[in-house]
Amino acid sequence: MTRTPPYDPAATTPPAAGRDGEPPIRLAILDDHEILLDSLASWIEKNAPQFDLVVRASSWLELVHSEAFPTDLVIMDLQLKESVSIGARVRTCRAAGAKVVVLSAVDTPEDRDAALAAGAVAYVTKSQPMTELLTAALAASGRGPERTAPTQQAWRPKPLIPESARPRLSDGERQALVLYADGRTTSEVAQAMNVQYETAKTYLRRVREKYGKAGRPTSSRADLIRRAAEDGYLT
Numbered sequence: 001m002t003r004t005p006p007y008d009p010a011a012t013t014p015p016a017a018g019r020d021g022e023p024p025i026r027l028a029i030l031d032d033h034e035i036l037l038d039s040l041a042s043w044i045e046k047n048a049p050q051f052d053l054v055v056r057a058s059s060w061l062e063l064v065h066s067e068a069f070p071t072d073l074v075i076m077d078l079q080l081k082e083s084v085s086i087g088a089r090v091r092t093c094r095a096a097g098a099k100v101v102v103l104s105a106v107d108t109p110e111d112r113d114a115a116l117a118a119g120a121v122a123y124v125t126k127s128q129p130m131t132e133l134l135t136a137a138l139a140a141s142g143r144g145p146e147r148t149a150p151t152q153q154a155w156r157p158k159p160l161i162p163e164s165a166r167p168r169l170s171d172g173e174r175q176a177l178v179l180y181a182d183g184r185t186t187s188e189v190a191q192a193m194n195v196q197y198e199t200a201k202t203y204l205r206r207v208r209e210k211y212g213k214a215g216r217p218t219s220s221r222a223d224l225i226r227r228a229a230e231d232g233y234l235t
Contacts, residue, residue, distance in 0.1 A: 022143075024049065024050060024051055025141045026051075026071040026073070027044070027051040027054065027072065027075065027137070028053075028057065028063060028068070028069060028071040028073070028075070029041055029056055029074075030058075030060065030074060030077060030080075031077040032077065032081050034058060036077075037058060050138060055069060059080070063076075064096075069096070069098070070093065071098050073098060073099050073137060074098050074099070074100050075101045076089060076090075076093075076100060076102060076103065077102075077104070078102050078105070079104070079105070085114075086102065086111070088118075090115060091119060091181065091229075092229040094118075094119040095221070095222040095225035095226060095229075096222070096226070097222075100140075101123075101137050101140050102120045102122070102124070103125075103133065104123065104124070104125055122136035122137075124136050166231050167207075167210035167216075168210070169207060170203075172199075173203045173206055173210075174233065175193060176193065176207065177203075177207050177224060177233060178228065179192050179193065180224060187200075189204070208224070211224075211227050
């Protein structure tokens with residue numbers, strides 16, 4: 001049986017455009033395979049007017065340091081040469097206000113579960129035709145039956161912070177930060193650490209204070225996730 005090659009413009013037809021008057025979906029693509037990145041980007045630019053491709057990144061740092069980030073949607077490869085985990089990448093994008101579709105050459109329950117648990121809205125394999133990817137991307141962007149309002153947040157990530165300039169966190173503070181950045185409430189952080197609620201609350205307060213003194217705001221959970229990602233805690 002012959003399979004339709006993925007991302008073959010001659011073999012696929014883009015889904016219908018969104019509702020009249022809707023702005024295009026600001027899209028970023030992250031893939032460290034240059035040929036695939038160019039092929040996918042070119043196809044979308046020529047055949048999918050629903051999307052405005054504003055970032056084509058071949059590395060994680062290139063994506064998050066782009067002036068165009070955060071976008072409405074990020075299509076990212078599951079496996080990159082960089083050591084940042086898929087969970088950390090997805091959580092960072094979600095904290096910035098970007099929805100994520102994960103694209104993978106493999107399809108294992110472990111990889112799929114890790115991506116979706118981190119907050120990815122869809123998981124598409126590279127063996128599927130382009131129509132499947134674009135349909136998932138449109139649905140993820142709220143252009144499907146269950147539409148949601150887009151989230152807009154301004155974020156301009158700083159360069160990676162050298163270790164010498166990072167706040168000195170205790171083991172407890174670091175653990176509380178990672179658990180909180182992973183989406184847990186303060187009560188759930190306390191439970192996971194097997195400490196009292198007030199202890200977990202104190203850890204998080206100290207984390208905020210230390211980052212504040214370093215001139216790196218942490219007034220919201222999204223800010224804390226960004227700081228944790230910048231300092232390499234979400235791996």
